[in-house]
Each structure stands twice: as structure tokens, then as C-alpha cells.
Amino acid sequence: MASFLNNLFSSPYKKYNFKDEQFNKDPLAWSRPLVRHHCGEFSMAAIQANTDMEDESQVEVGIDALFVGVYDGHKGMIQQNNNSMNEIILRQVVDQMETDFNEFARNSFEQHHEVQNSFVSSGCLICIIWKGTLFVANVGDSRAILGSQKGIGKRLVVKQMVRDHSFLNPNIKQEFTELHPDYNNRSRYQSIEVKGLIETSRCIGYAYMKNAQFTKRRSFEIPLSEVVTPTFTRPLLSSQPDVYSTVLRDSDRFIIFGSGGFWKLISNEKAARVVNTSPRDRIAERLVTLALEKGAAKRGKKYRDLIKIPKSNCISGNNGNRNYGFRSAYHDDITVIVVYLDQRLNREGVTPEINSYTGYDYAVQQSEFTNFYNNANV
Structure with missing residues (x-):
């Protein structure tokens, strides 16, 4: 395996001590201390708001590769493509997720007359660092930003690598209406938004809003809470990912996944400034804490x-007023992963x-990368 990221030097930061202990007292909080990967370290933190934790995340550490998923990832993609990685493969991975998800919903309906799986959806943000190149794909409202230091003064440069497809973004609203020029787009969009059915124009799943086979069948009874008016017979939502790749350079310092x-x-710039000026210890906790403080402050x-x-x-x-006796009124489920990009490969000679x-989850499992390396050496 080719090594990469030579001659990187650690970014300077101001001394900052994270003294807020509220996170450790929070029964809905979770974090993992710094863990070493092949070209740096990473940390994770999360906070639950909903009855069931809807955020899923995973980090897979290889000898010379790193996989990050805010959602469930397909780690067999490299080996199945002759030890290579490119944007086309990432698109294929997301497409396969969508196909499997919708097939499951269709089978549930046809074989068991179960409709609830037609209303299940998730976002998908996946990233892999492979042979010196960073690949990212996103569907939904998760986001990944790259922090770099450039120029003589080591100016912090923040880049959002892929779009998030939240209806909060004006360009996503515009894109949504342009995709359906022959419909009453405004009423359709408002029906989705006001009912709170989904907050993004792209997702994995939600088969009912993508496949006319569900809405055309009289036996498919749509719950009143899921009805979108007017009736539609073609996809309203998409699973098409935004994909990005770049060769990592000496100036690249960290990636924030959220x-x-x-x-x-929290804005991109705020999150990046905190990571750039803070010690690494408990950095993911710090970011989650800042988000919670912001969510609480909005409600006094x-x-x-x-x-x-x-x-x-x-x-x-049904008027959108939240019950302030529950955490979901102040913040949603939150997951943050911070990946640092360091000076030397396998620092101090430790693999x-x-x-x-x-x-x-505090458990540590053996990564599927193990099988990859074993098979690669056969």
C-alpha cells in the first residue's frame, strides 16, 4: 500500500482548557477519546434527543486507510474494485443502498402488507481516505468540512466538501421546485415541510415518495400523517449523492463530520475555528457542547x-409547536467526528x-479491513 501525507506539520493552536463538565453529567451524552489512525487521530461524540437514537456513525481504521460513515457504510467496496477507489464507485455504493432499501420496502408491502417500511428514510455521509486521496459522498443533511492552513500566516481555510440537501437551504428549495415544473410545486413543498415528513430533498429510502407502485395501488393505504397533497405518481425525492474527491496536501489539517x-x-466557520484553536483532548465533546448551548440559548x-x-x-x-418537556424541542440527535491529519504516517512507528x-457504543470490534488486508496478502 502506498503511503501518503508526507511532510505535514502540526497546526498551532491557542491554549484552551475545556472545563465544562455538563457533557459528562448528561445521561444522553456519549463520547470516545482520541484514537489513532494511520495519519493522525480522531474522536467521536454524540447526544441523543429522540426516543430512539436515529444517528448512526462508524469509523473503520485500517493500516493505511480510514473509513468514516455517518450512517452505515459498505466497506467491501475497495476489494470488489481491484483495490481502487473513485467517485464512480462511491456513487455505486449509494445506489446499491437505495436499491436494497426500496426492495425491502416493496417486499414488506407485497408479501406481508406492511406499509411502515415505505416511510423509513436516512441520510448517508461516507468518506474514505485511500492512497493519499480523500473521497466523500453525501445524501441528506449531514456535512463534512475540511480545515486547511494556507499562506505565510497559516490562514485557516474552510471548505464544505459536499452539499447538504436540507430544505433550509434556499438553493435546495429552488432545485426541488425546478424538478417538478408541471406540478403545483409550492403547495407540494409546503405539504412536505409543514407535516414534518422529511427535512431533505434527497435521502436513502422513503420509498413511498419515490415509487408510484405504492401510491397507484388501492391496497396501499397511506396514513393521514404521511399524506402529501396533491396526489403524486412520480418521484418527489432523490437518492442521488453529491460526490467529491481531492488529493490531501501538506496544508490540510482536519476534517469535521457532523x-x-x-x-x-453551528456554522462551518465556527466549528473549524474551535478545532483549529483547541487542544485535541475532548474536541468532539467540545463541539457537541457548543451546539447544545446554542440550542438551549434559543429557548432561554x-x-x-x-x-x-x-x-x-x-x-x-399539528401546528409545529414542540413540547418543551422533551429534549427534541431544543436539539435533534447529534453526532460529531473530528479526524486530524498529521505530520507523519504511523507516528512514532506505531501501526x-x-x-x-x-x-x-463503547464496544470495539475488529474492522472488516482485517479481511481486506488478509485477502490482499494471499
Whole structure:
């Protein structure tokens, strides 16, 4: 395997001590301390708001590769493509996820007359560092930003690598209406938004909004809470990912991955400044804490006030007014992963352990990269 990222030097940062202990007192909080990967370190943190933790994340550490997924990833993609990686392969991976998801929903309906799987969806943000190149694909409202230091003064440069498809973005609203010029787009968009059915124009799943086979069949009864008016017979949503790749350079310092719940509260620039000027210890916790403080402040509270509020996905009434007796009124589920890009490959000559780390789980599993390396050496 080719090594990469030679001659990087660590970014300077101001001394900053993270003294806020509210995160450790929060029963809905989870974090993983710094873990070494082949060209640096990473840390993870998450906070739950809903009845079931809807965010899923995973980091796979290889000897000379790194996989990050905010959602579930397909780690067999490299070996199946002759030990190579490119943007086409990433698109194929996302397409296969979509196909499998919708096939499951179709079978559930046809064989068992179950419709609930037609209303299940998820975003998908996947990244792999492979042979010196960073590849990213995204569907939904998660986001990944690259922090670099450039020029004589080491000016911080922040780049969002792929679009997020949130309806909060004006260009996504415009894109949505342009895709359906022959429909009453405004009423259709408002129906989706007001009912709170989904917050993104692209996702994995939600087969009912993508396949006319569901809505055309009289036996397919749509729950009133899921009805979108007027009736539609062609896809409203898409699973097409935005894909990005770049060769990592000496100036690249870190990557911040976050679920939609994080980026609703913190800007790209704010998150990057915090990472660039803070010690690494507990950095993911720090970012999540900042988001929670922002969410609490919007309702005239502090983070310490949220700790006593239980998790729930309950929303009172149909007018969008949230029940402030539950955490979901102040913030969504949040996941943050910070990946540092360091000076030397396998620092101090220590090879990283080939492990799999899953969000909101303290267990450490053997990574599927193990099978990859074993098969590659046969």
C-alpha cells in the first residue's frame, strides 16, 4: 500500500482548557477519546434527543486507510474494485443502498402488507481516505468540512466538501421546485415541510415518495400523517449523492463530520475555528457542547437545564409547536467526528489497530479491513 501525507506539520493552536463538565453529567451524552489512525487521530461524540437514537456513525481504521460513515457504510467496496477507489464507485455504493432499501420496502408491502417500511428514510455521509486521496459522498443533511492552513500566516481555510440537501437551504428549495415544473410545486413543498415528513430533498429510502407502485395501488393505504397533497405518481425525492474527491496536501489539517442536528446549530466557520484553536483532548465533546448551548440559548436556557429533560420525539399538536418537556424541542440527535491529519504516517512507528468504532457504543470490534488486508496478502 502506498503511503501518503508526507511532510505535514502540526497546526498551532491557542491554549484552551475545556472545563465544562455538563457533557459528562448528561445521561444522553456519549463520547470516545482520541484514537489513532494511520495519519493522525480522531474522536467521536454524540447526544441523543429522540426516543430512539436515529444517528448512526462508524469509523473503520485500517493500516493505511480510514473509513468514516455517518450512517452505515459498505466497506467491501475497495476489494470488489481491484483495490481502487473513485467517485464512480462511491456513487455505486449509494445506489446499491437505495436499491436494497426500496426492495425491502416493496417486499414488506407485497408479501406481508406492511406499509411502515415505505416511510423509513436516512441520510448517508461516507468518506474514505485511500492512497493519499480523500473521497466523500453525501445524501441528506449531514456535512463534512475540511480545515486547511494556507499562506505565510497559516490562514485557516474552510471548505464544505459536499452539499447538504436540507430544505433550509434556499438553493435546495429552488432545485426541488425546478424538478417538478408541471406540478403545483409550492403547495407540494409546503405539504412536505409543514407535516414534518422529511427535512431533505434527497435521502436513502422513503420509498413511498419515490415509487408510484405504492401510491397507484388501492391496497396501499397511506396514513393521514404521511399524506402529501396533491396526489403524486412520480418521484418527489432523490437518492442521488453529491460526490467529491481531492488529493490531501501538506496544508490540510482536519476534517469535521457532523449530522444534520449539529449543523443546524453551528456554522462551518465556527466549528473549524474551535478545532483549529483547541487542544485535541475532548474536541468532539467540545463541539457537541457548543451546539447544545446554542440550542438551549434559543429557548432561554443553559445546557445544565437540559440535563434534567428526558429524550423524546414527541411533538404536541399539528401546528409545529414542540413540547418543551422533551429534549427534541431544543436539539435533534447529534453526532460529531473530528479526524486530524498529521505530520507523519504511523507516528512514532506505531501501526494503528485495525478496529471498528461505532457511535453511541463503547464496544470495539475488529474492522472488516482485517479481511481486506488478509485477502490482499494471499
